Amino acid sequence: MAPNTTRARFVHTNREKEEESSDDEPVEEEQEEDETDEEEEEDETTKVTTRSSSDKEEKIVKEKKKEPITISLKKVCKVCKRKGHKAGFKGAIYIDCPMKPCFLCKKPGHTTMTCPHRVTMEHGVIPAQKTNTKTSIDYVFQRELKAKLPYMVKPKYVIPNQLECGNVRFHARRITCLEFHPTNDNVILSGDKKGALGIWDYVKLHEKTVYDSIHSCIVNNIKFDLKNDDKLYMASSDGTVSYTDIVTGLSSCLLDVNPNGWHGPKTWHMLYGMDMSNEKGLVLVADNFGYLYMVDKCSNKMVEKPIRIHKKGSKITGLHFNPARPDLLLSCGNDHFARIWDVRRLESGSSLADLAHVRVVNSAYFSLASGTKIMTTCQDNRIRVWDSIFGNLESPNREIVHSHDFNRHLTPFRAEWDPKDETETVAVIGRYISENYDGVALHPIDIIDTGTGSLLAEITDPDITTITPVNKLHPRADILVSGSSRSVFVWKPKVESEEPQSEHLKRKQREFIYGSATGKKSNGKGPYNDSSDGEDRFGKDGKNKKVAKKTETKFTHNATKGKGKSKM
DNA sequence: ACCGAATGGCCCC
């Protein structure tokens, strides 16, 4: 909360404004102070007014100091500063300011509580209207694809919705990305905001390794070298791409886009999107100024000069090679576009298609088997799906309203395909907005059927009260791994026949059949100076360290099996 | 228990 002095000034001016403009409401500040309203116990000034008479002196002193504040705060909404309503948490439920557009669907005239996208399905996710009609190419595509894919016999979709284990204080800062080991099913790789790489075998719970000297700030992307299971690439906001052997901890710098060092935040290049193509022998990374860098995997040299593929000065948030057509690349960025490119003819302005969005595009992915669909996550609270890259790309085939538009202090939410889902419809994404679960505000992880927009499952655990923006479904097993704040969690499908469960558990453990749910609802400083990290991490060490410092630590395992009693 | 900070995007001038 803002310091009282600041708040007082704002409130006061607003109150004066209010009094000038609106005289429909009688001015009755003093009298209102007498009522002790129970719904405002979180308001610090109310505590002052409702304090018992035993500390009268103190009360008097305080009231003397901030009498005008006390009066004003009680009457004024903290969002719009108007009288007559209040925004904020009421228990586990957040009450919107009615003067603002709906926080969920962004349309004016209602609040999140009454938003049709929330009420109809109860959980924010609803299928949006189709915004274009199918072209003949679409039907050809469907006919071709349907012959190959088991559309008619939809497999039972297994939801990994029971907390298997989680670790606490494994990372020092919030998790920013997760990746499964390409061949060892039990190993999870995690990157954090401070630049550390975590390696965790969640079956052998105690086996955790942290390499914390490879990068000096946010790890934005981890990609394994598919030709060598022990080696991976990491792209970081420190402006480098590292190539690390996770067994030995030896690391080399593949690319440094700030060869001249630090000259202030306006010129510092940070690397966000990254993807790798074995066919092409290329590692592609993109920075926060709209540039794409192509690095040859063999020579470790840049193939050519950086190419600007998004608006000058805007961040490129993601890159994805088409899994079926190695020449196709998908990019997305802060210029509100996702773009399709031909890697063979990659130059500024040569995109094959530009997919327009309303706001920042957090992620854009081709579907993982056929590569013919595109799914994007946009900050306007919509997941967009294009059913065929060969069809009309003017507008998406579906827009799914889903709450994920909070970005400032969280890792951006990204809807990610289930790599095991042959129908290429199931996706996972964390939800920003909270629901009231037995009086506790929890932020579920949603599993969505992007074909219909229906919610297949919402995954929660009463012990995980933080938001879970980073989620990854296992490419081979029925496992979901989540990064929530500093913790990593592993989910498995619910095991049947356990002791009686609470309503909450029942709710989260419903088993869904794909397509028709059985449940009731189908549907001179470095760029970063962490508050706790006073030293200049960019200044020390050479930039192109050939060998990363290896900081291996065995942690006492702090994870729990079964019902998930892990603390956050 | 409280407070400050992180540095993200958008909008306006």
Added chain:
DNA sequence: TGGGGCCCCTTCGG
């Protein structure tokens, strides 16, 4: 086109 102010449904450590 760029800088500054504003937003103010988070999370953690000090």
